[in-house]
Amino acid sequence: MSRQPAGNRPVSTDDTGRPVRLALTREYIVRTALAILDRDGVAGLSMRKLAAELGTNPMAFYHHLPNKAALFDGVVEAAYAEIDIDIEALARTGTWRDMLTTFARSLRDVLRHHPHVLAIIATRPAYAPSILGLADRALGGLRGSGFTDRDLLVMVNALRAFTIGHVLAEVGEPVGGPTPTEEEAVGLLDRYPNLARAVSGGYQPQEQFEQVLQAMLDGFEQWSPPRTG
Amino acid sequence: MSRQPAGNRPVSTDDTGRPVRLALTREYIVRTALAILDRDGVAGLSMRKLAAELGTNPMAFYHHLPNKAALFDGVVEAAYAEIDIDIEALARTGTWRDMLTTFARSLRDVLRHHPHVLAIIATRPAYAPSILGLADRALGGLRGSGFTDRDLLVMVNALRAFTIGHVLAEVGEPVGGPTPTEEEAVGLLDRYPNLARAVSGGYQPQEQFEQVLQAMLDGFEQWSPPRTG
């Protein structure tokens, strides 16, 4: 067995027909890690599996990333980058409520789209440039809406906190392995009559998210004297 | 070396003076695990370290717990159990706002008190009997406040989600190791002028939490026609 093209790392050929491996870059490593996370979960992503997937040696990564935590940082950054809102267009055509609603919904969509990355995102301070940049542009777009800069930031942070907490409760992957299933919990419910009555209509995450989101915006509205135009 | 009293597990003597180890129970194991988590963080809690702390063998736990995930479940349960609110008294003397405010503040206090357990709590569905029981009693205490059972549950869940998200952003321990420090992030801030202006007043978690909490309650208030008495 030669050492040339091993594993299932994408291989192309140059103009002489000789096989050429895709260059190993931070970007490429992180993208593959995100794919593995989405497919196999946090426990399914090890440096060794990632290396096998890329047809290389686990130690090769350490020329591009200092350690596994940095890989996680990159994955978080990549996931956040999927929040793609045209802030400037929204700022022209919509109200501050539209803007914050779109922000919260987009964040929820992205988090739900990467449930296995959620635990990593949730427990990491939002220092990723993509989220900082988004927040900065959102704040810029919200200027002139009658709120102070501080209150605007508090709103954005509050919506982020609620959204993360909400999606965590909905689809989060428990740290440290699986927990009792929902059926087992339902079995407990008859010991809690008030709870049982309240959930009898079923769990509707989407509706509840929207309901609370609008309530929060209603509450924020009172932070500013009403404005026209 | 005898095998009798090893490690630093608490050892007492019975009435004949013979050394007697404290009985290994699920409760005792979980309590010790919580203490280790608080002291050393998630990465600092291994079955082997826990065994050393208790002066026993790692495999001894498996007669009381099926695996490490169950240990985490127990720790979450123990942490939630620290939320000690006299719901019935509150229901007699306070409004629904008082009740929900107390619930959110107590939850925040407990989460902040166990920052290293937060990642475990946050990513685990709240099926623990202690939190189910608390929610059930809260719902019972809130009956007759003019809200439907469903809306009451939505409120409680929303406050839990926001509080968890808020404390995660404040003190959470990142899954998978440390992240860039706050100073490094502050260095990035001058690339984001709107953000920089908004945070110029400093980060005041307590004040922001209270501000958003009251805004959420303001929003909830509109779900019900106003009541007197």
Next chain:
DNA sequence: CCCCCTGGTATACGACGTATATCTACTATA
């Protein structure tokens, strides 16, 4: 030409969760 530097590889170490088998000491029964 050779040297160095970037980046891939090989090997190894200590720690992890836990399967399996064995042992110890107590309880119940006779």
Next chain:
DNA sequence: TATAGTAGATATACGTCGTATACCAGGGGG
């Protein structure tokens, strides 16, 4: 009191993990 059964503690071992260390290939500049 003797004995069988059992619950719980222990010893050992396996496979996996992140990553430190050492080595190596190959290409560009003197």
